[in-house]
Amino acid sequence: MSQFEFENRVVDVVPGSLVFISPLTMHSIKNDSRNSNFILQFSPRLLLNTLSSMEEHCILVPSGILREKGSFLINSGTAMDNMIQELIENVPTILLPVPESEVQLAGYPCQQEIRLSAALLSLLSALLDSGLLRIENTELNTSHLAKMQMLLSRLIRHPEDKLTMEAAAALTNMSYSNFCRSFKSTIGYSYVDFCNVVRIHRAQELLLHSQMSVTEISELLNFGSIGYFNRIFKKHTGCTPLTYRSSRR
Structure with missing residues (x-):
C-alpha cells in the first residue's frame, strides 16, 4: 500500500487504484517497498491544443468518489483498466530519482506521441463520463x-x-x-x-x-x-x- 498526501489529507492507496492530482496541488508520496507507482504527468496545454471547446481557464479536477476518497480502485479487465495498461505499455520506463541536469523533454516519435495522446484522451474521457473527473474554471490561464x-x-x-x-x-x-x-x-x-x-x-x-x-x-x-x-x-x-x-x- 502507498500513501499519498495532498489537499491537507493523507490517502491510503491500495494496489490497482487511480489517484488524480490537479495542477498546482502540493503532494507527496510515501511508497511501500513492495509496490510501485505508475505516474503519468501531462500539461493542461495538451487539452487546449487538442480540444477547440476547452477554454483557457479550465482544468480537470477529481469529482465524485475520486474526490471524496482520494483514490479509486480500477477493477482488472475493465475498459478503464485496459486503457491504463495501454498507457503503461507505451510510456518509456524512467527510474527515479532523475538528476535535474538529466531531465529532458520526452522527444517521442510523432507516431508514438499520437498513440500516447489518443490513449490518454480516451482515459480522461472515460473518467469524465463516469463522474470521476470534472472540468472546473480557475482564475489562472x-x-x-x-x-x-x-x-x-x-x-x-x-x-x-x-x-x-x-x-x-x-x-x-x-x-x-x-x-x-x-x-x-x-x-x-x-x-x-x-x-x-x-x-x-x-x-x-x-x-x-x-x-x-x-x-x-x-x-x-x-x-x-x-x-x-x-x-x-x-x-x-x-x-x-x-x-x-x-x-x-
Whole structure:
C-alpha cells in the first residue's frame, strides 16, 4: 500500500487504484517497498491544443468518489483498466530519482506521441463520463499556471530562501493583490502558509536524516526564532521537533 498526501489529507492507496492530482496541488508520496507507482504527468496545454471547446481557464479536477476518497480502485479487465495498461505499455520506463541536469523533454516519435495522446484522451474521457473527473474554471490561464508552477518548484527546491510575497508576485507577472487572491484560491493555501508547509516538510527530512540540531535547522530554514519554529512545527505535525525526531529514531 502507498500513501499519498495532498489537499491537507493523507490517502491510503491500495494496489490497482487511480489517484488524480490537479495542477498546482502540493503532494507527496510515501511508497511501500513492495509496490510501485505508475505516474503519468501531462500539461493542461495538451487539452487546449487538442480540444477547440476547452477554454483557457479550465482544468480537470477529481469529482465524485475520486474526490471524496482520494483514490479509486480500477477493477482488472475493465475498459478503464485496459486503457491504463495501454498507457503503461507505451510510456518509456524512467527510474527515479532523475538528476535535474538529466531531465529532458520526452522527444517521442510523432507516431508514438499520437498513440500516447489518443490513449490518454480516451482515459480522461472515460473518467469524465463516469463522474470521476470534472472540468472546473480557475482564475489562472495556462500562462499564469505555468509561471505559478515555476514559482512552486523554486519554493520546494529552495525552502531556505526567503522570497517575499512581493517578489513572488513579480515572478508570476501578477499584481500583489491578484497574486494573493489567485494563490489562495488555486493552491488552497495562503502564500505564507504554503511556504511554512514546505519548510516544515524540509525540517522533517533534516530531523530524521541529519545530525543538525533543532536550532541549526530553524536557522537554516529562516524561521527567525526557535520559538516560532517550534510553534509552526507543532501546528503542522502535532508535536515539537525534538519529539518528532526522538519518536522516529
